[in-house]
Amino acid sequence: MRKYRVVTKWLCFLAVLPFLFFMAACSDCTSCKIAQPTASIPLCGAVGVAVNSTVTANFSEAMNPASINGTSFVVTGPGTTAVAGTVAYNAANFAATFTPASNLAFNTKFNITITSAATSSLGVSATGSTCSFTTAPAPPTVTALAPSCGATGVPINQKVAVTFSEAMNPATIIPANLTLTYLVGSVTTPIPGAVAYAAASNIATITPTPAGTTLPLNTLITVTVTTGVKDVAGDAMASNYSCSFTTARSPDTTPPTVISTIPTCNATDVGVNTTVEAVFSEAMDPLTITTETVTLAGPGTTAVTGTVAYAGTGNIATFSPASNLANNTLFTLTVTTGVKDLAGNALAHNFTCGFTTGSLPVSTAPTVILTSPLNLATGVALNKKVNATFSEAMDPLTITTANVLLMETVSGTPVSGLVTYDPLNDIATFTPTVNLLSNTNYTCTITTGVKDVAENPMAANYVFSFMTAATLGPPPVVLNSASLFVVLAGAGVTNTGATELNGDLGLSPGSAVSGFPPGVVNGTQYIDDSIAAQAKLDLTTAYNDAATRSLNVQIVSTGELGGLTLAPGLYKSGISSFAITSSDLTLDAQGDASAVFIFQMPSSTLTVLSGRKVILAGGANAANIFWQVGSSATLGTTSVMEGNILASQSITLETGAVLNGRALTQIAAVTLDANTVTKPATAP
Numbered sequence: 001m002r003k004y005r006v007v008t009k010w011l012c013f014l015a016v017l018p019f020l021f022f023m024a025a026c027s028d029c030t031s032c033k034i035a036q037p038t039a040s041i042p043l044c045g046a047v048g049v050a051v052n053s054t055v056t057a058n059f060s061e062a063m064n065p066a067s068i069n070g071t072s073f074v075v076t077g078p079g080t081t082a083v084a085g086t087v088a089y090n091a092a093n094f095a096a097t098f099t100p101a102s103n104l105a106f107n108t109k110f111n112i113t114i115t116s117a118a119t120s121s122l123g124v125s126a127t128g129s130t131c132s133f134t135t136a137p138a139p140p141t142v143t144a145l146a147p148s149c150g151a152t153g154v155p156i157n158q159k160v161a162v163t164f165s166e167a168m169n170p171a172t173i174i175p176a177n178l179t180l181t182y183l184v185g186s187v188t189t190p191i192p193g194a195v196a197y198a199a200a201s202n203i204a205t206i207t208p209t210p211a212g213t214t215l216p217l218n219t220l221i222t223v224t225v226t227t228g229v230k231d232v233a234g235d236a237m238a239s240n241y242s243c244s245f246t247t248a249r250s251p252d253t254t255p256p257t258v259i260s261t262i263p264t265c266n267a268t269d270v271g272v273n274t275t276v277e278a279v280f281s282e283a284m285d286p287l288t289i290t291t292e293t294v295t296l297a298g299p300g301t302t303a304v305t306g307t308v309a310y311a312g313t314g315n316i317a318t319f320s321p322a323s324n325l326a327n328n329t330l331f332t333l334t335v336t337t338g339v340k341d342l343a344g345n346a347l348a349h350n351f352t353c354g355f356t357t358g359s360l361p362v363s364t365a366p367t368v369i370l371t372s373p374l375n376l377a378t379g380v381a382l383n384k385k386v387n388a389t390f391s392e393a394m395d396p397l398t399i400t401t402a403n404v405l406l407m408e409t410v411s412g413t414p415v416s417g418l419v420t421y422d423p424l425n426d427i428a429t430f431t432p433t434v435n436l437l438s439n440t441n442y443t444c445t446i447t448t449g450v451k452d453v454a455e456n457p458m459a460a461n462y463v464f465s466f467m468t469a470a471t472l473g474p475p476p477v478v479l480n481s482a483s484l485f486v487v488l489a490g491a492g493v494t495n496t497g498a499t500e501l502n503g504d505l506g507l508s509p510g511s512a513v514s515g516f517p518p519g520v521v522n523g524t525q526y527i528d529d530s531i532a533a534q535a536k537l538d539l540t541t542a543y544n545d546a547a548t549r550s551l552n553v554q555i556v557s558t559g560e561l562g563g564l565t566l567a568p569g570l571y572k573s574g575i576s577s578f579a580i581t582s583s584d585l586t587l588d589a590q591g592d593a594s595a596v597f598i599f600q601m602p603s604s605t606l607t608v609l610s611g612r613k614v615i616l617a618g619g620a621n622a623a624n625i626f627w628q629v630g631s632s633a634t635l636g637t638t639s640v641m642e643g644n645i646l647a648s649q650s651i652t653l654e655t656g657a658v659l660n661g662r663a664l665t666q667i668a669a670v671t672l673d674a675n676t677v678t679k680p681a682t683a684p
Contacts, residue, residue, distance in 0.1 A: 047134045051106055052412070055098040057114055062121040065089045068096045072117035072126075075100070077110030078461075102412025102443075106138035106402075140231040141165045142241040143401040143419050144312040145223065146283035146342060149243040149433075152483045155252030156214040159342040160206040160223055161283060163312035165402045169230045173197040173204045177228035180206055182219050191215065198286035201310040201397075204229075205287065205342075217249045218481045218531050246480050249524075249531055252343035257281045258335055258351040260424060262393045262453055265353040271362030272327060273454045275395060276319040278335050278351070279423050285340045286310040289317045293338035296321065298331030311396030314421040318397060327359040362454040367391045368446055368462040375464035381568060381592040382436045382468055383475065386444050387429040395451045396421045399428045403449035406430050409441035409465055435475060436468050474570045476596045477546045477626045479644065479662075480538040481531070486523070486677045487663050488535055489651075489670040495519040497655070497674030503662075508532035512669075519672065539664050543646045546598055546628035553600070561585045561599075562612065568595035576630065577604035580639075584613045587642070589620035596624045597643070603630035606645070610636035610654070614643070622660045622680035632668070635659065643680075653677070 055075055068089040073096050075083040084101040096118075104110060111132045116125040144163035147154040162178060173195055180191040192213075193206045206223070208215060215221060225241040262277040263270045276296055289310035294317045296304040306321040317335065325331060335351040370389040373380045386406055399421040406415040417432040428446070436442060446462040486503030487493055493507055495515025504523040507513055511528050526532040549570050556564075557574035562582035568589060578601050589595035597620070599606075606629045608614075616622065625643025627633065632650040635641050635657040643661045645651055650668035653659060653675040660678050663670050 045132065045134075048136045049104075049133045051103040051135050053104065053135075054100070055112055057096045057098075057112070059094040059096070059118075059120075059126065062091065062094055063089065063096070063126070064119045064121055064123070065091065067117060067119040072115050073098055074113045074115070075110055076113070078105070078108050083110065100412070102407065102409065103414070104135050105445075105447075106135055109134045137233065137235065138165070138402055139235050139238045140168060140229070141237060141401045141416075142225055145243055145418065146312060147245040149245065149418070149431075150478075151245040152480075153248040154215070154221075154245050155250070155343050156217050156247050157251035157343045158215070159285060159344075161286065161312055161342060162204045162206070162223070162225055164202045164204070164229075164231075165400045167199065167202055167232050168197065168204070169232050169234070170197045170199065172228055172230045174228075175206075177226045178204055178206055179224045179226075180208070180215075181222050181224065182216055191221070196287055198289070198310065200307065201286040201289065201312070203286040203310065203312050205285065214251065215247045217247055218484070218534055220244055220246050220480055246483070248484070252341070252345060255345045255348040256284060256339070256341040257347070258353075261333060261353045262423065263355040265355065267355040269358035270325075270355050271360065271454050272324040272357050273361035274325070274357075275321070275453045275455065276331075276333050277393075277396070277423065277453065278317045278333065278353075280315040280317070280339075280341075283312070283315055283342050284310060284317070285342050285344070286312070288338060288340045290338075293336045294319055295334045295336075296331055297334070299326065299329050304331070309397055311399070311421065313399050313419055314396045314423045316396045316421075316423055318395065324361060325357050327357060330354055330356050362452070363456060364392075365456050365459040366394060366450070366452040367458065371444070371464050373464075373466040375466070377466040379469045379590075380436075380442075380466045381590070381595055382438060383432075383594045383596065384436065384468075384592055385429050385431045385594060386442075387427050388444070388446055388462070390426045390428070390450075390452075393423065393426055393453045394421065394428070395453055395455065396423060398450045401430075403447045404428050404430050405445045405447070406432065407443055407445075408437070409443045415442070438468055440468050442466055442468065474549055474551070474568075474596050474598050476624050477542050477598065477644075477646075479542050479664075482535045482539040482542060482664055483662075485526075485535055485662060485664065486659075486679045487670050487672075488532070488539060489665050490536065490667045491665075492669040493672070494669060495672040499672045499675045499677075501677050503677070503679035506532040506535050508536045515672070536666070539646065540666060543628060543648070543666060546626050546646055547600060547602070547630075549598055549600070562609075565617075566597065568592070568597055570598045570600070572600040572602070573604070575604070576602050577606065578627075579607045579609070580612045580614065581607065581609040584615055586615045586617055587620045587625065589616075589618040593619040593621050594624065595620060596626075598626045598628065600628050601630045605629065605631055606633040606647075608635045608639045608641055608657075611638050612636065613640040616642055625661065633663075 073087045086099050089096045113130045118126040143165045146161040175195050178195050181188050192209045194209050197204050222244045227236045230236045258278050259281050260279045291308045294308045296319050306319050309318050333353045337346045340346045368388045369391050372387050401419050404419045415432050417430050420429045443465045448457045451457045484504050485506045486501050488506040492512035499519035501521045505521050506526045553570045553572050555574050559573040559575040559577050562580045565586040622642040627645045629647040633645050633647050634652045637654045638656040641659045645663050647665045651663045652671045655673045658676045
């Protein structure tokens, strides 16, 4: 029986790669009808193929269209995993095209198989053929930043550390490509800085210059990493990376500490193939994490040969032995005072910790045991952080954006974001740079590139998907420097009785602050100075932002919130004022600690009746609750309020009222009477 040859090719959407193709064996080439390539491209075994490629097979003559389908034309990878997609046949040029449902994975080998199920128009089976190609490596990305995006109260003597997803070309890690800036009025002002690169950790640091220079106090600082940075293969980032944080008014002088180790101190029967980790209390200077400052010895004082790196995703120093440790031996990890945090503070004293090995290596592959959101979850918040909990301690250096991926399921568009690792709970978290799209399917992939502390990879990629909520929830209101205060007023702060303020107090303009003592400020008072003045400017910006939000606003016609249970969202009073009087109000974040609630009172008041409470449920966080009050707010006696009150006029806390949040006024006074006001913790 005569069989027909098959010619396959894949089309790559690159300017210089019109398409690739390969030719199966042919016993009679004079009868072949082969579409010739327009450029000299490697055939089978091609590498660097674009991830948005389609795959095309050109047959030597007309085929039966009904036989050209997902059974006869198959693309697999990695391994034997079938790629989801659609197959179409073009009778005009005898070509079948496979279009993947989403972009192909980076740096992955894929196989193209045409089976004998493909038949000619005369019913003759095609000659089966197979070819493979490898997609391009992922471009480098920023996978972690210290200080973190949106951080407030950042010490003014702190360096900035940028963690990359892979090894970078040190020649491109220069001040021109990593910058710090801030605004003076509307003018972007650069902060001169020296840039260094810790190659073992893939981390660049930026230090303000000249030596001894600090960051501007109480200022929003923007970090920018340009596409001028490149990896060791010469590949640039796909786009510039930018992120901001707000400084404090003082330097950091607190020494860092080692808060835990892997293995734990005094552990026994430890796998001989383990790596050793020290977890710090804060972000560290990677240039101080070296084989001189992090050492392993055993038996006795015999030094173990190995490499040391620092993971910016979890504040972890990792010692990787060059070979398996000796069986049944006591080893000692030492972290010296040579290690320093990003503010230059050293450990107060050397840290030591011992453990004893067993006689066997650990060979069990790690697994993902829990995800958030759960697989196939719906109604997921748009500002959701996606995380995966592992079955055991992981190598933090493998928890990167290269191995923890999030993309839109249908389009295959990758989501930009940062990845962090919590070594105390074995959780990897992907934080999107911007909110997710509404009513959209997303797929998260944890690749086999992640490894446990014994360097065992997962047995297979772990994939889960979810659908976001149909309505767009609001992003948080950015308070900038106003976030440092629990009380900020425009015309005075008056207190009676044993009030306790757990945070800073500010007043601008004027100096009318009274009642402290007997009131206590567990923070700093800034009275009619530049710090308070800047905070007032930032408050005005935040107030105007909250007041002008309109997307997906929900109207509460009566203005009465008592007795309601509300989901995250933007709420506006139908009568210009809100009241919590009939009973308590419950705010349910539905399991998302990052969920945001905004309440608009365009021109009137907020009133909380005596004894009434705002109850937080489902992980709701007071830091992400905002009350925009058009005139004045009053919290009744012994009431319990949650969130940030941004009032145009005055705020009054009657006797015994408790506020877990902030009392911030633009124009008038804040009046206190034996109250407790506590600055809320930042939402995780």
